[in-house]
Amino acid sequence: MAFSRIAFLASPTAEAEAARQALEAAHGPCTPADAEVIVALGGDGFMLQTLHRHGGLGIPVYGMKLGTVGFLMNQYRADGLLERLAFARHNVLRPLEMEAVTEGGQTITSLAYNEVSLLRQTRQTAHLRIAVNGQRKLDELVCDGMLVATPAGSTAYNYSAHGPILPLGSEVIAMTPIAAFRPRRWRGALLRSDAEIGIEVLDALKRPVSATADSHEVRNVVEVRIRESRTHTVNLLFDPEHDLADRILNEQFES
Template structure:
């Protein structure tokens, strides 16, 4: 019989997630993230993103179970057969977006976004943004509340709420989606190849300040933001085969 994997149980701060963590740790043991074979994340999508950011450098697969309000990135919570489920789980490889944001104070911030990188106006004034793809101007002036670049894994989150397209997991594409666009009036975004470099230049940034956010990292008063898919950073999520991430994304396209 194969040696069972060493598991590290991590949980969000809710009482439900903490109680579940204690129950699983008592039953299966609880290794540290550094010593484990698989990280088990208990919570919602927000906690999953926190886990990915914090432990990405360990290169350990993450098996998530829903114990929160939103759990698109998580497996269903069932108390039994955890080891068998992990043994049967299928991997999904995620590549984050790399954000390079320059503020009007001259500071430069690097951050990663597994779901999306979004730009939003900070005041009642609409934003005016120039859009470059691979160094070429594609929109000289986008007048909007904001704009975002989404990965396939994040395309059913904020991107979908902003009326962006749902992207298949293995499509090697990104979604470029405006948020409440005013001009050009008929432009609703674009689907880009994953190796496209997207650069946003903020026009009239003193009068129309804009913030940039990569997952939970926010930079205020940006003047320029460059986004590209990471070439060398990945994380591995594990999913039950009957409800894997690819199937969930396909199902979202037929949801009523």
């Protein structure tokens, strides 16, 4: 597919901003609202920011790595961009929806393309009650926290917490504990992507917990509901030799 209207967005670093200016000089300026494709210049954090800010436009996003972490990015090259975009592979991602209720009664919603994580806010361990599709599965998980990860995010925080790597298109999400104390042998769960997860924070005043959807943190939550979005998708573009699905597969064979 050929693209002619390209919006270039850069992370707030001198290197990324210089690349943005050079690419705009070569291909012309364009706003995201008027573009056919967005080119994000930075690292994975900036890619997630771009998806949160502009994912609702429904146009593809192509990242080039000019940051420290670049799992969601292609290699940066200034030349041959139009050809790379034309032959790029499309990976459709569906984020998680987080609905968090705070101790003060406020309900806050957010999307997560990588994961939703719950973490203790103090030295006290978190005590969590977990339900899936309205059925209670764990009466009490004593832990530092837990997370629910998408396939795209399964190689990030989830993998560091000893969660499984999930292939793209598997229609599975991972529920992974963080430093679980009880039940001692509970290693988490694999759930269908259409599962609805309910997490209740027990003794929330003494043992406060925060919930974070990617980088959007909500403090002092008492209840969190998580499910895969029915309405939001994003389309990430990758060079054929750098395809996201292939890289997630290869991660499982690296030592």
